[in-house]
Amino acid sequence: MTVGAISIVVPMRDEREHVDRLVASIAAQDFRGEVEMLVADGGSTDGSPERLREEAERLGVELTLLPNPHRWVSHGLNIAIARARGDLIVRMDCHAAYPSDYLSRLAAAADETGAWNVGGVVAPEGRTPTERAVACAMDSPFGGIGWTRRAARNGRSEVDTVTFGAFRPEAFRHAGLFDESLLRNQDDELNLRLRRAGGRVVLDPAITVGYTPRGSYRKVLRQYYEYGLWKVPVMRKHRQVLSARSLAPLALVTSASLLAGLAPVSRGARRALTAELGLYGSLAALAAAASVRRRGEPPTLLPRVAAAFPAFHLGYGAGTAAGLLRAALRRAGPPRPAPTARDEPSVGGEPSPVGEGPAPAA
16 A cells, blocks of 8 residues: 555653654655644643644644643553554654654655554764763664664664554554553554564664653663563563563673672672673673764763663663562552553653564564
8 A cells, every 4th residue: 555644643741842843854754645743742731732733833734732631652642543544654752853754765665565564773863972972872782772773784674673663554453552551662562462463563774763862871770770660561461571682681680689699708709790790891891982983972982881881781670670570569469550640751752772673583
């Protein structure tokens, strides 16, 4: 089926600083078909809806603003998808930057591959030194999303998941909508169901998405902690580990914690801990140097890049451990209600964290 109309779906809450760029990028798209923008607002209090309407009207973007009383991203996406009329449903986010050929390339990839979901390569970009350092770390295979360039080295490739993504409507008919019990990892979980239903997820390296990472290590640590925490419900739901790579941070945190606990009474544990941390530090330094050199950053940024890797891995590993513990306690005790909108804030879509890779790894 040729893509003649595209529906853009966006979850939003308190994004006034970012809506201008989002609307401008949509208005600048060179796709020749119809484009509609459906935004599910999770109760913004910073004037985001008003600003969004003003910019959409000024730039001639067809906008439908929908309420999302639940505030979570999954709910907002599902609300918008239910109103979408396009041949292709493109999931966008306020924090990303989209080149003018983004929609047209997605449409071409969907037409030419027949995949139920297509997406591109994330290009992390920073402004402050810390953002640039985190972007370098993210861009490395050691850090998280650098596998995408290697997965698609020879052109379009079938993968486990893509960031954001452009879905054929039949994907939702066959696989269902986003899981509304998940705060994080809802994209990965949907793509797993999509592939199980017989569809394909295709990564096209000619398609790029600009992404600005968190500007502090504390925020990065929390972000990846949540990734690890919410990976566990996905694994439990589908009764499988999504990829062997996703277990590496958990193994690091578990082994380092055990060795640190034994270190005061065991010389062998002290030696093993020293060796493990030394190996990790060496790998982080090598990966940081390679990423800094490839991206043309100054050598002075190298320590900041190396420091970002532990934020990724320790946050993700600790989150996974906490998720497993929480699951065990819930299984042993009385049932607990699912978190409500008051428990967790709504968050936008993010690049796939550590743990995802090219198909057929599951």
